[in-house]
Amino acid sequence: MTKLSFEFISNTLETILKRVGFSDERAQQCARLFIEASRDGVHSHGLNRFSRFIQSIELGVVKVDAKPEFVASFGALERWDGCSGPGNLNAYASMERAIALAKTHGIGCVALRNTNHWMRAGNYGWQAADAGLIGICWTNTLPNLPPWGGTKATLGNNPLVLAVPRANGEHVVLDMAMSQFSFGALENYRRSNEQLPVIGGFDRDGELTRDPVRIEQSGRALPIGYWKGSGLSLLLDMIAALLADGEATYQITPDIVRETRLSQVFIAFAATAQNRDEILNGILSFMKSAAGDSTVRYPGERTIETRRRSIDEGITVDEAIWQDIEALARR
Amino acid sequence: MTKLSFEFISNTLETILKRVGFSDERAQQCARLFIEASRDGVHSHGLNRFSRFIQSIELGVVKVDAKPEFVASFGALERWDGCSGPGNLNAYASMERAIALAKTHGIGCVALRNTNHWMRAGNYGWQAADAGLIGICWTNTLPNLPPWGGTKATLGNNPLVLAVPRANGEHVVLDMAMSQFSFGALENYRRSNEQLPVIGGFDRDGELTRDPVRIEQSGRALPIGYWKGSGLSLLLDMIAALLADGEATYQITPDIVRETRLSQVFIAFAATAQNRDEILNGILSFMKSAAGDSTVRYPGERTIETRRRSIDEGITVDEAIWQDIEALARR
Numbered sequence: 001m002t003k004l005s006f007e008f009i010s011n012t013l014e015t016i017l018k019r020v021g022f023s024d025e026r027a028q029q030c031a032r033l034f035i036e037a038s039r040d041g042v043h044s045h046g047l048n049r050f051s052r053f054i055q056s057i058e059l060g061v062v063k064v065d066a067k068p069e070f071v072a073s074f075g076a077l078e079r080w081d082g083c084s085g086p087g088n089l090n091a092y093a094s095m096e097r098a099i100a101l102a103k104t105h106g107i108g109c110v111a112l113r114n115t116n117h118w119m120r121a122g123n124y125g126w127q128a129a130d131a132g133l134i135g136i137c138w139t140n141t142l143p144n145l146p147p148w149g150g151t152k153a154t155l156g157n158n159p160l161v162l163a164v165p166r167a168n169g170e171h172v173v174l175d176m177a178m179s180q181f182s183f184g185a186l187e188n189y190r191r192s193n194e195q196l197p198v199i200g201g202f203d204r205d206g207e208l209t210r211d212p213v214r215i216e217q218s219g220r221a222l223p224i225g226y227w228k229g230s231g232l233s234l235l236l237d238m239i240a241a242l243l244a245d246g247e248a249t250y251q252i253t254p255d256i257v258r259e260t261r262l263s264q265v266f267i268a269f270a271a272t273a274q275n276r277d278e279i280l281n282g283i284l285s286f287m288k289s290a291a292g293d294s295t296v297r298y299p300g301e302r303t304i305e306t307r308r309r310s311i312d313e314g315i316t317v318d319e320a321i322w323q324d325i326e327a328l329a330r331r
Numbered sequence: 332m333t334k335l336s337f338e339f340i341s342n343t344l345e346t347i348l349k350r351v352g353f354s355d356e357r358a359q360q361c362a363r364l365f366i367e368a369s370r371d372g373v374h375s376h377g378l379n380r381f382s383r384f385i386q387s388i389e390l391g392v393v394k395v396d397a398k399p400e401f402v403a404s405f406g407a408l409e410r411w412d413g414c415s416g417p418g419n420l421n422a423y424a425s426m427e428r429a430i431a432l433a434k435t436h437g438i439g440c441v442a443l444r445n446t447n448h449w450m451r452a453g454n455y456g457w458q459a460a461d462a463g464l465i466g467i468c469w470t471n472t473l474p475n476l477p478p479w480g481g482t483k484a485t486l487g488n489n490p491l492v493l494a495v496p497r498a499n500g501e502h503v504v505l506d507m508a509m510s511q512f513s514f515g516a517l518e519n520y521r522r523s524n525e526q527l528p529v530i531g532g533f534d535r536d537g538e539l540t541r542d543p544v545r546i547e548q549s550g551r552a553l554p555i556g557y558w559k560g561s562g563l564s565l566l567l568d569m570i571a572a573l574l575a576d577g578e579a580t581y582q583i584t585p586d587i588v589r590e591t592r593l594s595q596v597f598i599a600f601a602a603t604a605q606n607r608d609e610i611l612n613g614i615l616s617f618m619k620s621a622a623g624d625s626t627v628r629y630p631g632e633r634t635i636e637t638r639r640r641s642i643d644e645g646i647t648v649d650e651a652i653w654q655d656i657e658a659l660a661r662r
Contacts, residue, residue: 074437074602076407106405107440109600134570143617149628150621162566164573172569174562198539198557199530206623208529224556226529231505231630235493238503238614239465242495245604250617267598269440271405273576283569286474286581290481292537297480299562 002322003314009035013050016328020057021064026089033088037120039315041306042175044184045120047317051324052257053086053119061260062086062116068093071113071245076105079244082115084260091118094266095127095137102133102268110266113246117259122175122303124266125163129171134269135163140237142252142259145179146220148230151206153219156249157182158236163300167277172284174299178233179221186212186221240265333653334645340366344381347659351388352395357420364419368451370646372637373506375515376451378648382655383588384417384450392591393417393447399424402444402576407436410575413446415591422449425597426458426468433464433599441597444577448590453506453634455597456494460502465600466494471568473583473590476510477551479561482537484550487580488513489567494631498608503615505630509564510552517543517552571596 013031014024022030034053037046056062066085072078078097082090094110101108118124118139128135141156157177164172181189181200189196189212199208201215201222208222215221223229241248246263253259273279288296310316344362345355353361365384368377387393397416403409409428413421425441432439449455449470459466472487488508495503512520512531520527520543530539532546532553539553546552554560572579577594584590604610619627641647 072602075435077437077600077602079602104406105436106408107438107598109438111602134573136570146623147618147621147627149623149625150618151623152621154618154621154627162563162570164566164569172566174559174566176556176559176562180556180559224559225507225511226555228507228511228555231507232493234614234618234629235495235503235505238495238611239467239493239600241610241614242465242603242607243600248610248614250614267438269408269570269574271403271408271410271442272573276573279572279579280569283565283572283579283581287478287481287485287565290478290483290485292477292480292482294480296478296485298565 001316002319004317004322005314006035006039009047009315009317012325012329016054016325020054026064026086029092030086030089033092033119033123035315036123038317039307039310040122040303042120042122043316043318044182047325048321049119051321051328054328055257056116059257061258068112076101076107077109077111077243080110080112082112084114084116087116087118087262088123090115091124091137091264091266092127094264095124095135095268098135098266098268099128099131099133102270106269106271108268108270109243111240111243111246112264112266113244113261115262115264117262118264120175121159121161122173125161125173125175126171128268129163129165129173130169132165134165134272135161136267137161137265138236138240139262139264140240140249140252141262142254142256143249144183144221145223145233147234148223148227151220154250155223155230155233156237156252157221158233158249160236164280165276166280170300170304172280172298172300173303176224178223178229178236180224181221183216183221186216190216332647333650335648335653336645337366337370340378340646340648343656343660347385347656351385357395357417360423361417361420364423364450364454366646367454369648370638370641371453371634373451373453374649375513378656379652380450382652382659385659386588387447390588392589399443407432407438408440408442408574411441411443413443415445415447418447418449418593419454421446422455422468422595422597423458425595426455426466426599429466429597429599430459430462430464433601437600437602439599439601440574442571442574442577443595443597444575444592446593446595448593449595451506452490452492453504456492456504456506457502459599460494460496460504461500463496465496465603466492467598468492468596469567469571470593470595471571471580471583472593473585473587474580475514475552476554476564478565479554479558482551485581486554486561486564487568487583488552489564489580491563491567495611496607497611501631501635503611503629503631504634507555509554509560509567511555512552514547514552517547521547
């Protein structure tokens with residue numbers, strides 16, 4: 001692990017992005033979204049993904065110049081086409097548009113089709129909360145999660161984000177996939193030779209297990225809450241495909257580098273109670289009063305701690321990953 | 332167990348409701364919402380709750396005449412006050428209003444404060460889907476679920492509903508609380524002397540267990556997906572309280588009969604793809620192709636089967652529960 005400054009990383013990423021065709025402004029924004037994920041400790045969807053993102057561009061899956069195009073307006077709800085553009089820029093633009101709609105209509109919704117992987121889901125929740133709005137968004141994914149009762153991955157893990165703003169910037173942001181553990185997380189546990197803290201999937205014999213290796217072998221990760229997360233994943237896919245008039249999980253190429261034509265939903269709410277922070281502080285302090293075995297934390301609490309450390313000490317980056325990125329910059 | 336016709340049950344319930352002060356029309360609608368839950372197999376939130384509902388009226392918790400009052404409009408989002416009226420009638424009226432807003436604005440949202448238990452959450456999802464709209468709604472509850480890492484119940488189980496319409500009326504409707512099992516479900520497993528099918532909570536020593544008795548003793552039910560459901564429950568409570576400018580879980584009396592002043596959110600979406608049923612059938616048939624250990628079902632599939640059986644053979648009602656209801660009718 002090495003520690004690098006935001007500016008240093010951004011310069012390197014922007015150099016690469018401009019070389020593959022990004023404008024100055026879009027290169028800066030795209031780099032920022034990658035770096036903010038790593039800065040906040042979400043390494044799995046930050047710089048770790050950058051080389052694969054460049055590969056997707058080179059394969060023609062991600063079109064660097066493409067911007068979302070307006071399809072239809074229904075008032076406070078709009079449908080847009082991502083035109084195969086960079087997933088993080090498309091998602092950012094869509095949440096910006098949902099925020100603008102919410103400022104006019106109290107609530108605003110953008111349904112986006114034909115987009116690419118948005119990388120860190122939570123970014124677009126932080127974006128809404130930084131603008132002072134409540135945000136909800138989700139995406140479908142390639143098939144990577146077996147439904148409850150099934151052995152084949154015919155659902156996506158369809159990450160869902162809910163975000164609530166606080167005046168001090170310490171927003172409450174939940175960013176959760178519908179699988180109990182991502183395959184990235186399973187890999188980390190395997191590498192450190194650890195069992196999962198809770199049951200995370202099935203082995204090849206259909207038995208529930210905490211062994212990451214057995215789950216990787218079977219490919220049968222577990223939906224959160226068993227039948228409940230399986231149902232939630234299904235409904236999120238349906239609603240995204242229907243609102244966006246876009247592709248559903250079953251139509252998405254099951255190849256991590258060629259995953260494309262995703263459907264996403266962005267909702268913003270502009271009308272909150274006057275005493276917003278008082279309500280939220282009341283909720284948080286009551287929740288934390290339950291502390292027992294361990295500290296009770298709210299979603300986003302660790303993010304703020306990690307972010308502060310990154311700003312003070314530099315952003316933690318895996319050395320091998322940084323070498324790959326530097327190799328791209330030197331090409 | 333006995334089997335009774337919809338009309339017969341409705342006559343009995345309406346008699347009781349009118350005697351405690353309901354108008355003819357509201358008695359009929361209130362009875363219908365209770366009976367539809369039992370008809371669809373959701374016994375825990377149908378006729379089983381009726382006597383307790385009457386008790387809440389007699390305690391002054393539920394005000395039979397009160398209707399939702401308009402508080403504020405932000406365009407496609409409105410805030411209403413439930414004025415302590417019957418929770419099911421308030422919720423039904425709120426989803427009707429969200430549907431009307433969605434027909435004007437593409438999306439519509441009603442945030443309702445100061446309401447009572449809405450009984451079966453799924454009712455309001457079926458309502459949106461029967462109107463041809465996508466519906467999402469949720470409620471907060473009294474504190475009944477310990478957050479991840481905590482021993483005391485400082486979160487609600489905050490049921491969440493997502494509903495998608497199909498032309499044939501076989502809608503996909505997910506109705507899920509944030510706890511893996513309700514306390515009602517734990518009781519059922521205990522009575523039949525069975526272990527839970529999966530881990531459902533903690534024992535008094537803080538160990539995860541499938542034993543319903545040990546979970547009832549500790550009061551520590553498990554959020555779905557451990558830390559994930561804990562976070563989701565928190566965010567649903569926050570968003571409901573903020574949008575409705577209403578009470579949060581920590582402010583709600585922790586007594587099942589006196590639980591009141593709930594906050595709820597109802598969202599409807601009127602703009603779906605033209606080929607809606609084709610998209611949904613594609614998603615469902617792909618999901619079901621994963622069938623392995625057991626049949627893969629979608630949320631709402633069993634509901635339709637149970638509903639058909641109830642319509643053909645009568646609605647299954649527990650005899651002891653029916654005797655209690657008849658005693659109320661004879662008073």
